[in-house]
Amino acid sequence: MAHSDEWKHVNEDGTTTVRSCTWSPPGEHPIGWGVEYTVDAEGNLLKVEGDESHPIYGGRLNCKMLDLVEYVNHPDRLLYPMKRAHEDRGKDKWERITWDEAWDIIVTNVTEIKEKWGARSIVVHGGTGREAVMYSYPLCFAALQSPNYCNSISGWACYGPRCTVADFILGAGYSEIDYAGFFPDRFDNPEYVQAEYVICWGKAPLASDPDGLHGHALIDMMKRGTKIICIDPRITWLGCREGNWTIQLKPGTDACLALGLLNVIISEELYDHDFVENWCFGFDELKERAAEYPVEYVSEVTWVPEEQIVELGRYIGTHHPGSIAWGLAVDQQTNGIQAAQAILSIAAITGNLDVPGGVTVGAPNSFLGKWRMDARQEVDPDDWAQRLGAEEYPALAYAHATTHPDLTCEVFETGEPYEIHMSWFNSTNLISPSNSVQPKRWYEALKRTDFAVATDCFMNPTIMAYADIVLPLATTNEHDGIVIPHFGRNSIFLGAMNKASQRGECKSDLEILLELGKRLNPKAWPYKDPVDFFDQQLEESYGFKFEDLRKMGCYQPGYTYKKYEKALLRPDGEPGFNTVTGKVELYSTVYEAWGEDPLPYYEEPKWSQVSHPELKTQFPLIMTTGARDYASFHSEHRGLPTMREVTPWPVIEIHPETAEAHGILEGDWVEVYNQFGSAREKAHITDVVEPRVVHARHGWWYPEQNAEEPNLYGVWKSNINSLIPLKCVGKLGFCAPYKGVMCNIRRVEGLDGDIPESVAAFDRIGDTALGNEN
Ligand SMILES: Nc1nc2c(c(=O)[nH]1)N[C@H]1C(S)=C(S)[C@@H](COP(=O)(O)OP(=O)(O)OC[C@H]3O[C@@H](n4cnc5c(=O)[nH]c(N)nc54)[C@H](O)[C@@H]3O)O[C@H]1N2
Numbered sequence: 206m207a208h209s210d211e212w213k214h215v216n217e218d219g220t221t222t223v224r225s226c227t228w229s230p231p232g233e234h235p236i237g238w239g240v241e242y243t244v245d246a247e248g249n250l251l252k253v254e255g256d257e258s259h260p261i262y263g264g265r266l267n268c269k270m271l272d273l274v275e276y277v278n279h280p281d282r283l284l285y286p287m288k289r290a291h292e293d294r295g296k297d298k299w300e301r302i303t304w305d306e307a308w309d310i311i312v313t314n315v316t317e318i319k320e321k322w323g324a325r326s327i328v329v330h331g332g333t334g335r336e337a338v339m340y341s342y343p344l345c346f347a348a349l350q351s352p353n354y355c356n357s358i359s360g361w362a363c364y365g366p367r368c369t370v371a372d373f374i375l376g377a378g379y380s381e382i383d384y385a386g387f388f389p390d391r392f393d394n395p396e397y398v399q400a401e402y403v404i405c406w407g408k409a410p411l412a413s414d415p416d417g418l419h420g421h422a423l424i425d426m427m428k429r430g431t432k433i434i435c436i437d438p439r440i441t442w443l444g445c446r447e448g449n450w451t452i453q454l455k456p457g458t459d460a461c462l463a464l465g466l467l468n469v470i471i472s473e474e475l476y477d478h479d480f481v482e483n484w485c486f487g488f489d490e491l492k493e494r495a496a497e498y499p500v501e502y503v504s505e506v507t508w509v510p511e512e513q514i515v516e517l518g519r520y521i522g523t524h525h526p527g528s529i530a531w532g533l534a535v536d537q538q539t540n541g542i543q544a545a546q547a548i549l550s551i552a553a554i555t556g557n558l559d560v561p562g563g564v565t566v567g568a569p570n571s572f573l574g575k576w577r578m579d580a581r582q583e584v585d586p587d588d589w590a591q592r593l594g595a596e597e598y599p600a601l602a603y604a605h606a607t608t609h610p611d612l613t614c615e616v617f618e619t620g621e622p623y624e625i626h627m628s629w630f631n632s633t634n635l636i637s638p639s640n641s642v643q644p645k646r647w648y649e650a651l652k653r654t655d656f657a658v659a660t661d662c663f664m665n666p667t668i669m670a671y672a673d674i675v676l677p678l679a680t681t682n683e684h685d686g687i688v689i690p691h692f693g694r695n696s697i698f699l700g701a702m703n704k705a706s707q708r709g710e711c712k713s714d715l716e717i718l719l720e721l722g723k724r725l726n727p728k729a730w731p732y733k734d735p736v737d738f739f740d741q742q743l744e745e746s747y748g749f750k751f752e753d754l755r756k757m758g759c760y761q762p763g764y765t766y767k768k769y770e771k772a773l774l775r776p777d778g779e780p781g782f783n784t785v786t787g788k789v790e791l792y793s794t795v796y797e798a799w800g801e802d803p804l805p806y807y808e809e810p811k812w813s814q815v816s817h818p819e820l821k822t823q824f825p826l827i828m829t830t831g832a833r834d835y836a837s838f839h840s841e842h843r844g845l846p847t848m849r850e851v852t853p854w855p856v857i858e859i860h861p862e863t864a865e866a867h868g869i870l871e872g873d874w875v876e877v878y879n880q881f882g883s884a885r886e887k888a889h890i891t892d893v894v895e896p897r898v899v900h901a902r903h904g905w906w907y908p909e910q911n912a913e914e915p916n917l918y919g920v921w922k923s924n925i926n927s928l929i930p931l932k933c934v935g936k937l938g939f940c941a942p943y944k945g946v947m948c949n950i951r952r953v954e955g956l957d958g959d960i961p962e963s964v965a966a967f968d969r970i971g972d973t974a975l976g977n978e979n
């Protein structure tokens with residue numbers, strides 16, 4: 206279908222073609238691939254193709270989206286609401302019910318629990334930025350009216366830290382690279398300038414397409430001459446293309462490297478004096494701090510050779526414009542807040558903020574933002590004040606309308622300061638090795654609830670363990686919706702998601718929310734249906750309706766550069782940034798107010814060989830985890846034959862020297878273990894990792910295995926997050942060491958096999974040796 210007003214077309218053979226943008230499920234971040242669905246006369250999805258007329262993707266799709274038909278039509282899809290007797294939790298004893306019965310059971314239980322224990326005794330558990338995150342906060346606040354929305358990822362260590370730092374330091378939304386996505390004419394836009402370099406800092410966007418960044422935009426930019434610099438402990442495809450560059454650092458030491466680079470740039474006077482003088486606060490203090498990070502020291506900590514640090518600092522200081530794509534690894538280390546602050550400081554002092562080809566500054570207004578904020582008003586103020594973790598970690602509670610994840614686990618465990626009686630799982634398979642750390646602690650603690658609901662497309666270990674009611678979820682092609690890159694924190698465009706087909710009685714997150722909202726708290730839910738809801742929201746923000754967006758397919762609003770000069774960032778209408786000082790806060794007045802060092806620093810992670818030299822012999826290696834693979838989204842896609850053919854097993858990357866020292870051959874099963882727990886993955890022997898580092902995949906469970914307790918689809922066998930400690934967070938409550946814990950490895954006879962005699966001779970520390978019960 207050529208790009209036109211027509212988004213739905215009946216073909217001569219009786220099939221229908223529907224143009225759309227995708228979000229989830231299946232899990233994706235809000236990048237809104239442009240697609241065309243082909244549907245037969247009965248409304249079954251037959252085919253998915255890339256929409257060549259889409260201004261950003263031009264017909265390109267990732268392999269998960271190319272496999273959408275297999276996902277949608279899979280025989281294991283949940284198609285109807287189901288219930289299970291409370292005493293049958295953990296057993297595969299589900300009974301089909303109607304939506305009316307499901308609503309009745311849910312409303313009765315919610316009402317009873319609220320009367321007995323208060324709304325705060327309900328927790329909504331959410332996951333990463335699938336479409337659900339737009340609606341699960343209002344589900345919690347304005348339908349169930351609980352203050353306790355929990356994304357159980359330790360230290361909120363995904364996106365939250367980066368957003369918070371952008372907010373505190375720049376007074377802006379998420380900082381993204383400029384890939385000309387805002388403009389319909391893209392790279393040809395006369396205002397756009399090509400970046401000389403993009404640093405992929407702890408980010409691998411080709412596989413991840415994270416948050417609002419189309420990974421292949423980097424390929425488009427490389428073709429036009431941009432150099433990609435990867436700061437990564439692993440050598441990736443991008444990092445070894447000709448002309449690109451890899452800085453291979455020790456996991457978890459990014460803050461130190463960034464400070465070292467600042468030191469080079471500042472001491473060699475390679476910064477943008479004009480921008481620093483007019484628009485930065487605290488430069489002298491930053492200069493002093495950076496001077497504490499000479500290259501010799503930085504090299505020792507980060508393992509990056511001294512000359513590379515100097516060369517990179519000089520390169521950044523002398524090439525303009527340049528951009529930094531900061532990634533998940535920045536959040537997933539205990540010094541993440543400091544790393545993020547130092548990285549933004551590099552972009553700021555080199556004059557790369559809000560300029561063409563630089564780092565874009567997210568606009569303050571965001572689509573659906575006001576509606577989501579207003580939803581909080583539906584929570585009783587006393588309950589809001591008692592949001593879990595708000596007292597202990599006020600900075601996190603201020604920045605995010607959520608509980609503190611690690612403390613929430615403890616509250617489930619202890620019933621202090623109050624008891625939790627109900628869970629609603631909304632886009633998280635919490636005990637699988639994705640969202641939570643020390644998942645066995647979460648697993649035991651969550652058993653205590655009286656009532657649990659889950660909405661999903663497939664059964665999974667978390668639902669099998671706890672849910673009393675499960676609601677069947679519509680896939681991206683089965684509902685209307687709007688895709689908003691960066692959830693509105695820097696929305697490059699809006700995409701129309703058009704319903705093309707239906708299976709069973711599945712409903713979308715928004716449909717479920719509107720129907721539940723009307724039943725529990727009708728005054729907050731005046732919308733007839735999703736289209737009516739979008740019409741009202743779009744009219745308010747943009748002056749057009751959902752049907753108009755469907756016709757446009759993708760709405761690109763344009764971008765104004767140097768907003769700080771044009772008085773477009775501050776609510777008081779003054780020029781400058783929307784911070785306390787009106788400037789980029791290299792020295793953060795907000796951190797200071799919350800008792801954190803206002804300047805970036807590097808502190809050795811709590812559990813490392815440097816902090817614990819006595820454990821170095823037992824756990825000589827560093828494990829980083831979770832680089833994305835193309836054929837899965839966290840714990841999703843494990844049950845899809847085609848995706849499983851691409852990635853049949855979890856894989857641990859081990860350097861050849863390390864493998865040899867441990868008697869491990871390619872394809873052997875390996876147990877990776879430390880003082881917190883263990884997990885099994887298959888060895889891939891490769892020199893993309895350094896001899897002292899191993900890299901393990903996350904999100905593995907085995908849908909083909911026995912579903913019931915205690916096996917729960919084998920959820921404990923390759924549960925890599927068992928090795929990551931709970932509550933190992935930074936001072937403000939953010940960040941966790943998903944990408945850097947000490948460990949050791951040994952060969953085992955299989956996923957369930959024995960430890961060979963020869964290997965058992967190696968000393969293994971008991972799980973409880975350090976007082977860690979997991
Ligand atoms: N296919 C697929 N796509 C996904 C997801 C998925 O599960 N599958 N998940 C989505 C989610 S929730 C997110 S948050 C994004 C994340 O997407 P990204 O922000 O791109 O982050 P990662 O893919 O985790 O990879 C980051 C890179 O960091 C490197 N790394 C590891 N440790 C360190 C370290 O200590 N320092 C530095 N500098 N680098 C390190 C890894 O080797 C890897 O190459 O992806 C999203 N997209």
Ligand SMILES: Nc1nc2c(c(=O)[nH]1)N[C@H]1C(S)=C(S)[C@@H](COP(=O)(O)OP(=O)(O)OC[C@H]3O[C@@H](n4cnc5c(=O)[nH]c(N)nc54)[C@H](O)[C@@H]3O)O[C@H]1N2
Binds near residue numbers: 637840
């Ligand atoms: N070791 C290690 N662990 C990690 C990471 C890592 O790098 N290393 N990455 C972490 C990161 S960044 C994140 S964000 C977390 C992610 O963790 P989660 O977001 O909790 O991901 P999953 O556990 O896969 O659970 C997602 C569930 O939601 C369902 N689902 C999919 N789409 C939708 C939707 O639109 N609506 C609803 N209601 N449900 C949907 C899926 O079928 C699945 O069962 O994992 C973290 N875990």
Ligand SMILES: [Mo]
Binds near residue numbers: 333334363364533
């Ligand atoms: Mo994430």
